[in-house]
Amino acid sequence: MVKKTVEGSFAIAEAIKNCEPDVVACYPITSSSHIAEGLAQFYADGEIKEYIRTEQEFSSISAIVGASAAGSRAVSATSSQGLALMHEVVYAAAGMRVPIVMAIGNRALSAPLNIWDDWQDSIAERDSGWIQIYCENAQEAIDTAPQAFKIAEKVMLPVMFCIDGFYITHSVETFEVPGMEEIRKFLPKFNPKLKLDPKNPVSLGVYAMPTHYQMFREDVHRDAAASLKVVKQVHDQYGKTFGRTYGDGLVEGYKLKDARFILVSMASVCGNIKEAVDALRQKGMKVGLLRIRSYRPFPYGQVAKALAKAKAVAVLEKSYNLGGKHPLYSDVIGSFVDEKKRPVISSIVGGLGGKDVTVRDCEGMLKKLAKGKHFEVWW
């Protein structure tokens, strides 16, 4: 593995390329444009077999669904309105059980128009049956790309791995990108049992009467929930092969051992929270962080266990449920439905549309939650 100082998006594109996709289909959109550009460059250099330049995102995802159904390893990258435009086919991909992979550069949804980071684009696809992994930094995304293909092809469900737009997509840092030969040992060739083949005709996702439709959805639900085990196994296996792990693959605890006050969040802001935790620990405050890596399937049991001894918890999310309880907050609350006791759990929405959530902000959040009282705020 060679260390390189490059922009996160280009390193992620290289990691995807090294997974040897048969088909890439993209329509570039900020903030994931450079992932698409990187993949296009690899195609131009003859290192990717097929790159379809589509006229918009609905076509990108349609193309990779078709390619995957025909037995190809297929991938795309998108953001924000691009993902929203894919919405119809996002659900179809999960229902058809095609193991496609997408890299999502997270970005706000219109209106008003905004090109900066938050998670609402991917959170809006939460209920679709896709597996969603949120990465703290580009190195984690590089390491997650091969895992995403492996998980998808084991469970036969699509996977999106998500990174914060600009903060991660556009940061130049030093990364290790595993090579093609190394990845080959970890990620076997895609060879589905069932595929579109003129010699052995089948149909996928065509039509289901009321007698059967719900069964299909129930199947996806059961397999998606059960895929927690696979997400963890594949992560652990990757760790053994490449030496880098991210918590237990589902959640990552930071200074949780004796923590009484815990901030729960996802993605790149967790780096800032770790700094804030360290700063407040120096002042004697027993604070910690729980980072959710696998958002779908959601590790309810692991979350309840990690937070069981806390006095108070706050959930910081760059996502929202306007007029309702916010998504990550609801999931954390939901983790305690079978528990007799639970900590005070508060809700913070922040960082929408690129609003910077700084280390100082995170310190403020930890101090507020350490008062032990329930609150629901926009920071």
Place this chain on the structure above:
Amino acid sequence: MIEVRFHGRGGQGAVTAAELLAVGAAESGNYVQSFPFFGVERRGAPVQAFCRISDKEIRIHQNVYTPDYIVVLDSTLLQAVDVSAGLKKGGVAVVNTNKQVKIKGAEATYCVDATGIARKHLGKPIVNTAMLGAFAAVTGLVKIDALEKAIRHRFEGELGEKNVAAIRECYEVLKK
């Protein structure tokens, strides 16, 4: 951890400068992070780019609010933007100007006519690489050889050599 903020105008290459600084500083085994503040991406509009250099892993991802160094690629920004906002106590400014200016709040201000030097070597007033030479001379945070390597990697052939000549001259001017 050292934080550097570049001020330029869209098209002057502030983002590339921050990136080349990161690549150059990584050569000596530093942890680095550079990134742009994307705003209105118009040619001529004030832009910022950031670079962090550290001997420890850099975990934070946020804008640079309290830089140790500011690098100003265009002196007309001095009237338009508060370039020294948040500059740390003891902070240093490096400014492209053919006059002698003093940045308020900076412990020291180093001035260099990077536009003149860039015109001489590149035939164009694109000063981003030249200013990195000035930065290297003033701060010692990055080796001039490492910057030259990063530049040759980024700009192939003759263009790379012209940029290297510009950066070298800026470096020599401020080393004196």
